[in-house]
Amino acid sequence: MNVIEINNLTKTYGKSRGITDISFNVEEGEIFGFIGPNGAGKSTTIRTLLSLIYPTSGSAKIFGKDCIAFAPEIKKQIGYLPSEVFYYDNMKVIDLLKYSASFYKKDCTKRIKELAEIMDLDLTKKIDDLSLGNKKKVGIVQGLLHEPKLIILDEPTSGLDPLMQQKFFELLEIEHQKGVTVLFSSHILSEVQRLCSRVAIIKEGKIVTVEKISTLQENNYKKFKIHTKANLDKSYFDVAGVSKLEVEGNNVSFLFKGNLNIVLKKIAETEIANVWIEEPDLEEIFMHYYVKEA
Ligand SMILES: Nc1ncnc2c1ncn2[C@@H]1O[C@H](COP(=O)(O)OP(=O)(O)OP(=O)(O)O)[C@@H](O)[C@H]1O
Numbered sequence: 001m002n003v004i005e006i007n008n009l010t011k012t013y014g015k016s017r018g019i020t021d022i023s024f025n026v027e028e029g030e031i032f033g034f035i036g037p038n039g040a041g042k043s044t045t046i047r048t049l050l051s052l053i054y055p056t057s058g059s060a061k062i063f064g065k066d067c068i069a070f071a072p073e074i075k076k077q078i079g080y081l082p083s084e085v086f087y088y089d090n091m092k093v094i095d096l097l098k099y100s101a102s103f104y105k106k107d108c109t110k111r112i113k114e115l116a117e118i119m120d121l122d123l124t125k126k127i128d129d130l131s132l133g134n135k136k137k138v139g140i141v142q143g144l145l146h147e148p149k150l151i152i153l154d155e156p157t158s159g160l161d162p163l164m165q166q167k168f169f170e171l172l173e174i175e176h177q178k179g180v181t182v183l184f185s186s187h188i189l190s191e192v193q194r195l196c197s198r199v200a201i202i203k204e205g206k207i208v209t210v211e212k213i214s215t216l217q218e219n220n221y222k223k224f225k226i227h228t229k230a231n232l233d234k235s236y237f238d239v240a241g242v243s244k245l246e247v248e249g250n251n252v253s254f255l256f257k258g259n260l261n262i263v264l265k266k267i268a269e270t271e272i273a274n275v276w277i278e279e280p281d282l283e284e285i286f287m288h289y290y291v292k293e294a
Contacts, residue, residue: 001028002061003150003181004049009058011044018044020205021058026183031176033192033213034185036202042185043083045202046154050080062150076104079148083155083185085139089128093138096127097145104146115141118171119164132159140168144175151175151182157191169195189285201285220285221257223278228252229271239266 004026011018019041026032034042047053049060051071060067062074087096094112101108116123121137130138136159143151151172157165172182172195186192192199193213201208211219221243227250234247241258250273256263267275 001064002026003028003063004032004183005061005064006045006049007059007061009045009048009060010056011048011053012056017041017205018056019048019202022202022205022207023058024200024207024210026181028181029176029179030198031172031182031184031196033196033199034183034202035187035189035192035199037187040187040202041205042187042202043154044205046080046152046183046185049152050075050078076146077149079143079146079151081139081143081151081153081156083158085135087127087135087138089126091127092123093121093125093127093130094123096138097123097141100142101145106146108145108147111147112141112145115144115171118167120167133161133164136160137164140171144171149180151180153182153184155185155187157186157188165191190279193279216285220280221255222260223276223280224252224254224256224263224267225276225278226252226267226272227274229273232270236270237266239263 002025006022006024009022010020022041022045034045036042044053048055049062049067051068054068062070063077065074067074091099093116097108097112101112112123115121119137119140121134121141125134127135127138136156140156143153157168160168169191172184176182182195184192184196196213198210198212199216200210229250231250232247232252234245237245237247237252237254239262241256241263242254243257245254246252
């Protein structure tokens, strides 16, 4: 079953583009990544889903219901973390969270305490006195306190230190195991890769591709850098799948796409001092898709 269904969604802001003809589905129970550079249209899509803004054309359904017509009902089952969080600075964290909880017909006290403990958040502090990262944690607790069935996160890790990012990912993993569906936007491919089973890539307001993470990785090349002990001739790496080969003294670099065993055997047959194998970054993956489309 699809928890989110987006059909040809377009949003223009006056003359400027927001998103153009966006369509994709998120299935029940999956962690779905929504990835693209700044300004690509991730927040616009998410805000439209939450009916915080209205589409110029197209439509979207959440839990099988139109996201505008049924917005109040749907929102009760969604946990949303906006990309930027703004609060009444004078309030204490606990008062803000209790106020948020009052919108739901259930007692969220225990869950607030649990989440605050996991995220190491001091509930007694004034919002005003919190760092950016701690404000983000308030947003996370606020988004999850009512145990939503669908969690929508817009750039959730910005401002969180690596330890907190890790805890937050663990928290999402637990929710995922309970059957919760997650839509997670980011401009960092590696964090999406860790958690998500599928991704939609958006660029300049349009969906470039919707793929399983495993397919994205298989279809992409890896970047090799090798520091050899002896000088090698360029022809040594004349292997199918190697491109952009450069050899400068003991430093070899190339891109590789294909059966990794073949290239790794070739590397192992020579004396090496060091090797680095890197995934292509987001821009490079975009390039890959543009080349494919052309
Ligand atoms: N309120 C607005 N008025 C005019 N243009 C807007 C408005 N909000 C967004 N846009 C434009 O819509 C496009 C998509 O922006 P959006 O914020 O959705 O991107 P994003 O992928 O979420 O990027 P970021 O990661 O920087 O938040 C951008 O070109 C942006 O300038």
